[in-house]
Amino acid sequence: MVDPKGGSSSTGxxxxxxxxxxxxxxxxxxxxxxxxxxxxxxxxxxxxxxxGLDKEIDSLSIIHVAGTKGKGSTCAMVESILRQSGxxxxxxxSPHLIDVRERVRINGEMVSKDVFESHFWDCYNKLxxxxxxxMGIPGYFRFLTILALRIFVSQQVDVVILEVGVGxxxxxxxxxxxxxxxxxxxxxxxxxxxxxxxxEECARAVDTSLEVVSPLDSFKxxxxxxPQLGIGGxxxxxxxGLAVRLASTWEKVTSASxxxxxxxxxxxxxxxxxxxxxxxxxxxxxxxxxxxxxxIVAVHEFAVLPFPDSVAGSTGARTLTDSIVAVDDFAVLPMxDSVAGSTGxxxxxDSVAGSTGARACRAPDPSVLLTSLASGLAGRNVHISGTxxxxxxxxxxxxxxxxxxxxxxxxxxxxxxxxxxxxxxxQEHCAPIMMAVNPPEGVTSLPPAPVCRQGSRxxxxxxxxxxxxxxxxxxxxxxxxxxxxxxxxxxxxGMLGNAPH
Numbered sequence: 001m002v003d004p005k006g007g008s009s010s011t012g013x014x015x016x017x018x019x020x021x022x023x024x025x026x027x028x029x030x031x032x033x034x035x036x037x038x039x040x041x042x043x044x045x046x047x048x049x050x051x052g053l054d055k056e057i058d059s060l061s062i063i064h065v066a067g068t069k070g071k072g073s074t075c076a077m078v079e080s081i082l083r084q085s086g087x088x089x090x091x092x093x094s095p096h097l098i099d100v101r102e103r104v105r106i107n108g109e110m111v112s113k114d115v116f117e118s119h120f121w122d123c124y125n126k127l128x129x130x131x132x133x134x135m136g137i138p139g140y141f142r143f144l145t146i147l148a149l150r151i152f153v154s155q156q157v158d159v160v161i162l163e164v165g166v167g168x169x170x171x172x173x174x175x176x177x178x179x180x181x182x183x184x185x186x187x188x189x190x191x192x193x194x195x196x197x198x199x200e201e202c203a204r205a206v207d208t209s210l211e212v213v214s215p216l217d218s219f220k221x222x223x224x225x226x227p228q229l230g231i232g233g234x235x236x237x238x239x240x241g242l243a244v245r246l247a248s249t250w251e252k253v254t255s256a257s258x259x260x261x262x263x264x265x266x267x268x269x270x271x272x273x274x275x276x277x278x279x280x281x282x283x284x285x286x287x288x289x290x291x292x293x294x295x296i297v298a299v300h301e302f303a304v305l306p307f308p309d310s311v312a313g314s315t316g317a318r319t320l321t322d323s324i325v326a327v328d329d330f331a332v333l334p335m336x337d338s339v340a341g342s343t344g345x346x347x348x349x350d351s352v353a354g355s356t357g358a359r360a361c362r363a364p365d366p367s368v369l370l371t372s373l374a375s376g377l378a379g380r381n382v383h384i385s386g387t388x389x390x391x392x393x394x395x396x397x398x399x400x401x402x403x404x405x406x407x408x409x410x411x412x413x414x415x416x417x418x419x420x421x422x423x424x425x426x427q428e429h430c431a432p433i434m435m436a437v438n439p440p441e442g443v444t445s446l447p448p449a450p451v452c453r454q455g456s457r458x459x460x461x462x463x464x465x466x467x468x469x470x471x472x473x474x475x476x477x478x479x480x481x482x483x484x485x486x487x488x489x490x491x492x493x494g495m496l497g498n499a500p501h
Contacts, residue, residue: 013117013121015113015117018117018120018121019100021124022100022120022140022143022144023140025137025138025139025140025143026139026140041169041170041171041172041174041175043135043138044138044142044145044146044172044175045175046135047127047138047142047146048146048149048175050126050127050130051122051123051126051127051146051150053146053149053150053153056150056153057149057153057176057177058177059153060090060149060152060153060157060160060176061158061159061160061180061250061254062159062160062161062162062176062179062180063078063159063160063161063162063179063180063181063182063183063246063247063250064162064164064173064176064179064181064182064183065078065161065162065163065164065182065183065184065185065246066164066167066171066182066183066184066185067164067167067183067184067185067186067187068167068185068186068187069185069186070185070186070235070236070238070239071093071163071164071185072093072094072163072290073231073236073239073290073293074183074185074239074240074242074243074246075091075093075161075162075163076091076093076231076288076289076290077231077239077240077243077284077285077288078161078243078246078247079091079105079108079161080108080230080284080285080287080288080289081243081244081247081280081281081284081285082158082159082161082247082250082251082284083107083108083284084280084281084283084284084287085247085251085268085280085281085284086280087158087159088106088107088155088156088157088158088159089105089106089107089108089157089158089159089160089161090104090105090106090148090151090152090155090157090159090160090161091104091105091106091108091160091161092104092105092145092148092149092152092160092161092162092163092173093105093163094141094144094163094165095486095487096490097291097292097486097487097489097490097493097494097499097500098490098493098494098499098500099499099500100116100144101113101116102291102500103144103148104116104144104147104148104151104152106151106152106155106157109501110500110501111151111155115151115154115155116151119147119150119151119154120147122150123143123146123147123150124137124143127143138172141165141166141172142172145165145172145173145175149176159250159254162176162179180249180250180253180254181246181249181250181253183242183245183246184210185238185239185242186235186238213241213242213244213245214241215237215238215240215241216229216236216237216238216240216241216244216285217237218241218275219241219244219272219275219276219277220275220276220277221276221277221282222271222276222277222278222279222282227240227277227282227285227286228282228285228286229285229286229288230285230286230287230288230289230290231288231289231290231293231294232293232294233293233294240285243285244272244277244281244285247281247284248268248269248272248281251265251268251269252265252269268280268281291493291498291500292482292486292489292490292493292500295493297493297496297498366421366422366425367425367429370422370425370426370429370430371425371429371430371433373430373483374426374429374430374433374434375433377434377437378433378434378436378437381437382437383434383437384434384481387426387430387431389419389420389422389423389426390419390488391414391416391419480492
């Protein structure tokens with residue numbers, strides 16, 4: 001059967017039907033209370049038993065990664081290192097940017113639609129057939145966790161790198177019985193408040209011993225050089241250091257029972273012990289790719305503004321700490337000469353956490369967050385030429401349950417009051433800060449920051465054309481800082497025709 005969205009389906013069902021069924025598992029957008037999460041977590045072994053996964057999961061060798069920030073990047077680095085080292089890898093991360101299959105990867109590539117569909121309907125049908133009034137089908141993330149584990153078993157991977165979801169003791173990924181090694185990335189204040197602010201307190205909270213690892217810049221290459229990292233940002237050096245330790249620890253533990261592997265792994269461990277990166281580790285880190293993080297996109301038919309050619313870089317930030325990190329990374333992005341005669345321009349696309357219309361989580365104070373962002377950029381002599389406040393398209397697209405569909409179907413469209421609040425803060429407090437920093441020649445004020453409805457394309461009027469494109473005949477290099485939502489980063493990549501593969 002030919003799928004209307006492209007590709008073939010061996011299940012006799014369309015890809016749209018699968019996405020609609022998956023979306024129906026989103027019961028609510030706000031977090032459940034403690035009892036709700038605990039009940040859901042305690043049901044995980046039952047769900048796994050119902051599809052036979054409880055008997056198969058012991059065959060998986062798992063690296064489990066938790067933390068507040070940097071989990072996905074760290075997992076991507078571990079996967080790249082071990083794949084370069086010759087292992088068949090499975091990677092489970094969240095959220096996805098555009099395609100739900102981004103969450104489940106085999107050897108660095110999204111699983112095929114055929115594989116995803118086959119296992120999706122097998123799991124769904126079995127869970128639906130065995131559901132009861134008191135225990136139905138698992139929710140969205142728990143279902144995807146079960147689905148990913150089932151796919152990894154079927155694909156006979158050597159190692160699974162598993163990123164936690166909401167985190168904590170009742171996270172769905174904690175249903176795995178015995179991971180080989182666990183890692184914790186940088187912790188934010190929200191998690192420190194729960195776990196403690198020292199290593200000893202955190203160790204007691206998670207009931208295990210913890211060890212702080214050295215960042216990547218503490219290592220040299222075999223030739224004595226500085227290791228290169230495929231993902232930009234100084235903070236990624238810390239994540240890369242953790243990735244090296246997780247990969248090497250997993251190799252050490254799993255090679256103990258394999259005579260064939262022990263000699264090769266022993267050589268790598270000796271190399272690491274001398275402060276040097278093994279060549280395969282070096283290649284893994286240099287070649288790691290994680291879409292939407294300091295990514296450069298070459299665009300010949302610009303989907304948002306009518307430029308002949310452009311280059312866009314994007315990153316995501318949701319909190320004040322994220323914004324500070326994002327500012328540091330964005331400020332050092334070079335306006336390169338890779339496009340001859342290009343004009344450098346920077347723009348900000350913003351959808352601050354809690355601004356998606358369904359404000360389930362407590363929204364940050366925009367006057368603090370946006371002013372800090374503007375001041376941080378100004379302090380690094382970075383001028384933002386244009387600002388847009390938008391709703392993430394994804395929140396009103398595939399990830400939509402029946403309740404959302406009815407609530408957003410009115411002729412009035414989605415609620416934009418939060419975006420207008422952000423717009424007002426930016427105009428009153430941040431635009432003057434930006435104008436004090438190296439404005440383009442001839443520009444005395446910034447045009448109003450527009451609020452954009454879902455799915456709308458930005459139509460540049462003459463005021464924006466003058467700021468963002470001084471010469472429409474020149475090639476333009478546009479640097480875009482996307483903040484507030486990782487889904488929004490995916491929307492930008494999708495509009496640019498650069499979906500992850």
